[in-house]
Amino acid sequence: xxxxxxxxxxxxxxxxxxxxxxxxxxxxxxxxxxxxxxxxxxxxxxxxxxxxxxxxxxxxxxxxxxxxxxxxxxxxx
Amino acid sequence: xxxxxxxxxxxxxxxxxxxxxxxxxxxxxxxxxxxxxxxxxxxxxxxxxxxxxxxxxxxxxxxxxxxxxxxxxxxxxxxxxxxxxxxxxxxxxxxxxxxxxxxxxxxxxxxxxxxxxxxxxxxxxxxxxxxxxxxxxxxxxxxxxxxxxxxxxxxxxxxxxxxxxxxxxxxxxxxxxxxxxxxxxxxxxxxxxxxxxxxxxxxxxxxxxxxxxxxxxxxxxxxxxx
Numbered sequence: 001x002x003x004x005x006x007x008x009x010x011x012x013x014x015x016x017x018x019x020x021x022x023x024x025x026x027x028x029x030x031x032x033x034x035x036x037x038x039x040x041x042x043x044x045x046x047x048x049x050x051x052x053x054x055x056x057x058x059x060x061x062x063x064x065x066x067x068x069x070x071x072x073x074x075x076x077x
Numbered sequence: 078x079x080x081x082x083x084x085x086x087x088x089x090x091x092x093x094x095x096x097x098x099x100x101x102x103x104x105x106x107x108x109x110x111x112x113x114x115x116x117x118x119x120x121x122x123x124x125x126x127x128x129x130x131x132x133x134x135x136x137x138x139x140x141x142x143x144x145x146x147x148x149x150x151x152x153x154x155x156x157x158x159x160x161x162x163x164x165x166x167x168x169x170x171x172x173x174x175x176x177x178x179x180x181x182x183x184x185x186x187x188x189x190x191x192x193x194x195x196x197x198x199x200x201x202x203x204x205x206x207x208x209x210x211x212x213x214x215x216x217x218x219x220x221x222x223x224x225x226x227x228x229x230x231x232x233x234x235x236x237x238x239x240x241x242x243x244x245x246x247x248x249x250x251x252x253x254x255x256x257x258x259x260x261x262x263x264x265x266x267x268x269x270x271x272x273x274x275x276x277x278x279x280x281x282x283x284x285x286x287x288x289x290x291x292x293x294x295x296x297x298x299x300x301x302x303x
Contacts, residue, residue, distance in 0.1 A: 071223070074224065075244075076195055076218060
């Protein structure tokens with residue numbers, strides 16, 4: 001199935017690509033943790049996971065057409 | 078002096094009186110902190126504590142709106158106090174030139190605390206200090222086009238653990254963070270709006286909810302924390 005992924009705050013650079021929006025093919029029921037590993041983004045760099053506008057954890061199981069947004073920590077002031 | 082005529086149109090008499098008696102502490106008088114201080118003074122709060130140990134550098138001037146070129150090298154809190162006092166708007170300004178540590182004694186007359194800090198570790202210390210005293214804490218943070226805001230009420234909030242848990246002792250994220258004034262201004266304004274709502278006991282607060290601001294695609298999302 002296809003999952004739409006939005007990469008924020010420079011996470012897209014891990015993919016050597018300026019495009020922040022990706023379509024990633026994953027198996028049904030794949031966890032976000034596996035999705036992140038597949039993209040090559042270090043897990044420790046992902047602080048906030050948003051799926052379809054809702055906060056989720058790494059063990060969330062993806063469904064078709066989910067829209068995933070990944071953020072590193074936002075800590076500046 | 079009454080410069081709040083326009084503001085009074087949106088608050089009841091009791092609410093207005095409450096606002097003008099408010100005492101706030103701003104931890105970190107950098108980008109967020111300077112914007113917050115300016116806004117709170119215009120709201121008309123009674124007293125502001127400004128806490129920061131840092132000195133002004135050239136690199137601060139793109140977003141730290143209380144400082145100018147002539148202030149480089151000076152104490153942030155002292156220059157901020159002087160600038161704010163120059164407006165003569167009645168708010169008492171107290172400059173506290175010190176590092177916040179777990180042993181810092183916060184004043185007893187505070188109603189609310191603002192997070193204007195620039196790193197995650199210091200935020201955990203501030204949360205601990207606020208909880209010890211039972212003070213509400215309004216959190217804001219920025220990075221590039223993004224920002225986030227939440228409210229931590231002592232005994233009633235998940236707090237920074239739910240947001241930054243795995244980064245509490247992580248040094249990596251203390252490196253220079255991209256920042257520019259319009260996003261800092263946006264996030265600090267929302268912090269002040271949230272603070273007024275907390276103080277006046279209005280609904281729809283960001284308690285256990287994280288407001289994520291993306292100024293790049295103009296999206297706002299409220300994430301329920303758990």
